[in-house]
Structures are given as C-alpha cells and as structure tokens.
Amino acid sequence: MKRSIAIAILAVASLCMGAAIGIFNLQASPAVQAPAEEVAEEPPVTIALLSSDEEFVKAVEEQAGDKYIVRQVSSAEEITPEDIVVSYMDEAPVPEGFEGPQIVFTDAPHDEEAGKLYALVDENAAVKAAWDALYTYPTHCAPIRMLALFTTADGMAYETYTEMLHQGKLWEKGVYFVDSTGVPSEEWTKEALDGVTVGLLDTIFAETAELAKAAYSALKEADRNDSVEVICPELDQELVELMIEDHWLMGAAVGGAASNAAASAIEMVEGLLENSETESVIIEPKVIYSDDVIALYKSGVTDVTEIMAELMK
C-alpha cells in the first residue's frame, strides 16, 4: 500500500470514528452507564477479548490488572450481554443483536455502526517506521548501501524497499528472500559481507526478528570495524539483549504496537464506563534505538524488561 493511500485511509477512518462517537453516544449496557464510583460496588466488568494475537491478549491482561476480568473468547457464543467486547483485527464477528459496547481494532476502512468505537491499526506501520529509521538515523544523505533480508517479495517491506530504491535513496548490495534464496539467512549474510569491502556498507535491513538475529550473528562473526547496523521492524527481548551486547551492530528495532493497543483498549473501556467522550486513537509502534538502550543500561537500568518498558513510554 502506498504511504499516501495509507495516510488517507487513516484520516478517513479517524473521521469515521469521531463521527461514531459523536452520533451514537454509545448506548451501552447498564454496567457501562453506571458512574465510575458506583462500578466499584458492582461485580467487576468483564472484557471479552476476541483476539488470537497472543501478544495483544497478554498486554491487555497485564494492563487490566485486577480492575477488569479479561476473558479471551474465540466465538460469538461465548459473549454475554454484560461483556464489553474488544475485537482485535480480523476476528470472528460479534453476534447480531448484541447491544453492549464494542471496541474494534481494525486496519480497514469501516462503516459507522451504533455502539462501536474504533481504533485504527496500521499493520504496516512497523515496517514503515523501520524504513524511516533506516533512512534517517543516522542521516546518511547519500544512498544507503545495504543488504536486505526479506521473508518474501510479496510483502510491504519489499514493496517499500523497491520504492526507495527507485527514488535513489538506497543502494542495493544484496537481497535475500526466505522463501526463495535457498540458503540459511546467516550463511547468506556471511557470504554477502565477505563480498563487500569494509566502508562500503551502511545497514542491514532484516524483516523479522529471526532474520535480524541471523544478520547480527553474521556481522559479529565478520568482526568488521565499519559501522554497519541491523534495523528490524520487529522487536523482542532478545533483540534488546543484542543491543546491549553490541550496540554498534544491532541498531534499531520496532515494536510496541500490541502494548500500545492494549493500553488504548483499557483507556477506551474506562472512557465507556465513565460515559466520557472517548477520543479517536491510532495505534503507533515505537522505534527502539540501541543508543537509547545502552544509555539506559549504563545509567543502571539493567533489566531488559524494564528497559523495554521505559523506552515504550
């Protein structure tokens, strides 16, 4: 999807959501209409979570704490009229006739529907953020000489790559595809690095955390003294550990969309319960830079989970 189209969709979707909030004023179940002070005296509110994204489910559970009961459901039959439904992306539809409040996380344009709040999730946002980080951090101002590791040529990551290549922003030194290159990514990266003289390479883009780890290993083994960084649109704890191990090699990773979405879900639930006007949200991922990780680490924050939490704020 072209960036301009994506932005347009997001803008339209935001307007729709705002309209939904204004028009429908969210006629909710009795539990929802009760003032916040009185809720505490009633049974805890249950969030029925229609999501198969384990990261999102875990994040919602963590952020709900003891305040709400979170129940992961996989079908419409499991939803009760007292629930607040949070559906995340392409999950099973809520049963017809359900009149309770719903919070819908979606990446698609949608029609206005009574009783629904929308949160816009751009599934390609992490990829876009990673490319942006690659191009601007540090600012190269010359075509970025790079190796690129993709899962496939059909995804958004490769689409953006070819677009930037044609714009004269990138300089291809080698491209790898999990589904077609035919050798393990680490082996391929080692060979590719052997073929590029020290000083002629800036970055390695790795589409997944797994590819990033392979690229990191290959770079580590190559023991070069040029400043080549791995940039990845996925983030996990292991990548942050690699940033601590060698911040020169593991440059940046993008994550936190699930965590941000969970935080937004809880905020929207609270808004509904308090009957306050809930504002539209667009879920953005966060770029984690190794410089920031190492700065925190050196300041005494050595627990990786804490570092991630701090940088996700």
Added chain:
Amino acid sequence: MFPNAVKKLIAIILAAAILLPGAAFAKDELQNYDHDKYLVEVDVSNQVVTVYQKDDDGEFTRIVRRFVCTTGQTQDKGIDDPASPTPTGKWKAGTRERFGKFANFTGEYARYWTQVVGGIYFHSIMFGSREADDLKKSPYNTLGKDASHGCIRLYIEDAKWLYYNACFGTTVNIVSKGRQKGLTASLKSELSFKDYNALQSNIYDEEPMEDAQAWIVKDNTELRTGNGTNDKLIKRLEKDTELTVLQEGDPWAKVVADGREGYVRRCYITYEKGVMQSREDGKFVAGTQNLYAAPDTGSERLYKVARHSSIVVVDDQIDPDGKWTLVNYWGTLGYLQSRNIKTGWATIYDEPFATDMDKDVDIGVDAARQAALSHAEVSAEDIVMAKDGERISWNGTDRQSYLFEFYTSDLTKEYEYEIDPATGLILGYDYDAESVDVEEMKAAEEAALAAAEEAARLAEEAAKAAEEAEASSEG
C-alpha cells in the same frame, strides 16, 4: 552514548555555536553540526578516503565510510602539466557548494563541494554543465589515480555524504600511508559508466536552499578567479555592490557579482547591508601556519591554519617574550607564533566558537601540574614546589586557573605557570634563570618539611588515642 533527545539538544547547541558568528555559514544545509563527530582521512598513496567515528573509548577507529578518490597529480608531466599534489597535513573542513562551477577552469562543474583549504576541495567527478545527467566519463575512469589539480574528486554519493556530514571544522587529515595492495581496486565501482551515470543522476536530494545575499563594504574589492591573491583578477567591485554568495567561506567567499562568478575576501563583504561584520584592525594569519598544542614548536601540531584566516585571539600575553598567542581556531584552542599573526581586515567573531574551555569540567591539580612540568621539561623529582595548584582568577575574569610556582633543585631556574582547569592548556607562563630567591626557596622547603612533621605528629597522636580508647573499652 546519549539518548536521542540529548543528542538533538547537543546538535542544536553545537549548531548555534557554529552559526553564531554572523550569518556567514547559515546557508549550509548540514545534517551534522558536531565538528568532532567524524575524522576524514585522505590517503594519497592509495587514493582512498576513510571516514572514522569514535568508538566507545572516544578514539576514531570505527569506519563510517570509505571510498576511492582522485587526488592531486604528483608528477610533472611536461611544462604545461606540472605536478599539483594535494597538500598533506591536518586541516579543518570549510565552506561548501551544491553544484559549483570551477571559476578558473572553463566549462567544468562538479557537485557537492566541501573545502579542505584554499582552492582544495572534496567534490564529485566533473560534469559538463549544471545538469545532473551531464557527467564526464574520463574523470569516472581515472578515479583511483592521482590526476587532479589538487582537489579530491569523488563518486557523487561520497561527495554528497561529505557535503552534508563533514561539517565546518571537521578534521581532514591528508596523509600518505604507503601502498596497500588491492585496496583501491576493491573500492572502485563495478558499474559501467553508462550504468553509473543512470544511477547517480537519480540520487535523491532535497531542493537546494536559496543563496545568501551580501554587499561589498570596501571600494576596489577584488573579484578573482580563485581563492588566492595570485589568482587572476576579474574586476574590482565598488562599495555596496550586491552579491549572491555561493560559498560562505573565510578567508574567501565564492560569489556572483555583476553576473560573474569569482572569489572575494570574506572580510570585504557583509550579509547585512550597512552593518560591518569585519574590521580593519582585526587579526588574521599572514601565511599558512601550524596551530600547536602548547607554546612550543616541538609540541603536537593540531591543525594547519590557512593563509589569511581570521583569528579569535584568546590571550596574546601568555609568555614572557610575547612569542606565542593562544587562539580559538574554529572551536579548537591552540597556539600560534605571534609573529605570524597580523593586524588588518578580518572577520569579526563577536561570539567565538565554543571550545573545551567552556565546558564545566576540571582535569584536576595533578594533570594540571603535569602540563606545567612537561612544558618546563622538568620532572617532579627535580623541583621544589612553592605554589602547587592554587586557584586564582585568570586575567581578572571569572574564569579560574591553576597556579604553579616551582624551582629547580640546583636553584638555577624559577618557573610560574597558569593552567586552564578544563583543558590543561597553558594560559600563561614565566621563568627566570638567574634571580632565584634562595631565601624564599629555603623558606618554602622548611615550611613543607614542618608541615610534613606536623602531619606525622598528628597521625601518631591519633593512633595513640585510638589505642587508648580501645584499651579502655576492653577494660
């Protein structure tokens, strides 16, 4: 390593520090304003440029970028084609221009100029016009060989990188490191000229900023074909002539005046009509000079300062003979021999570049003492210290300095030093080889001995008291 927010703040502060001296360099579209971020090394023996950044220990060891180049021709090739080697030494990068014409070579252009010194620039291989697809083939093919008039020719992308990142004041070290087999060839592009030309003409860039306007402040200002008084005179310009400034350098600015491109002395123009940004009694260097780390020609040579460069004098009274002057040269503090500093037309730097002296750090009395002893060429064992790091006001200002006074053991010399606490630089020194005050020296020795004896007595008493206290508590 700093968090990004801190980095941005530092960049803003550095940018402000660099841009403060008038509007002289405001045109630069830099992406980096930290002149200490990169070290650019040009190896003329291999025709290779390597850009380093600092490692975690603060040493320039990490290679950011390395590329092939063409430096100045080192051999005479006949009477019409003399050698024109690129001048070796450590320089500070200066002015720049996006797509410039060679003022003294008819019909040739190059992209992304970054000045090394005088008429020596990094720039792209040449073009036949100011069109991005009009690249010349011959310079592309000769990359990796010494063939230029002194400039350092580069692939377009490499020239572009330097243009944006090797900001004003970045160190450019031109050296000869000896041949390294295969290195040059490994850095050359494998693309045919046709393919490279297609690629380079597509390299992305933002729209250029508007060129600055300026006005001549002195009648009969010379517009020349190059940035030197030996370059051909194009014409003389009258006061208040309006100029378009293509390169905002010092001591020379490249301008367009009355439709002609050429160079004028920076001190003869102003960016604000009617306002003098230079003065007739300013300070500049007469010829290209070494900037030293200490007031001693045997000390480290920090940089070469180009002829006619305007100088910010920090202190011209640092030594008894007036031989040395402490200067701020584009953010680096160092010493020039006073006889090479002249008074005349020079640019005013009301807000000099920030230096390490401005940092709120203290190297400590030990390091300061060592700086003094090193310069005096004596060791701690050979002297008697009379004043050991007393903090005093420097030149009656709020700034403090360490004061050291000491005598050689053979009573033949007496020294006095003032040392900057932030940098260890010598802010002033004096010595006397004949009039050592023996009585004063002996008094100092006796005082030191008495102080040591008193300290020993107090320590003994304290130990005894502790023993007694322990014995009474056990009892």
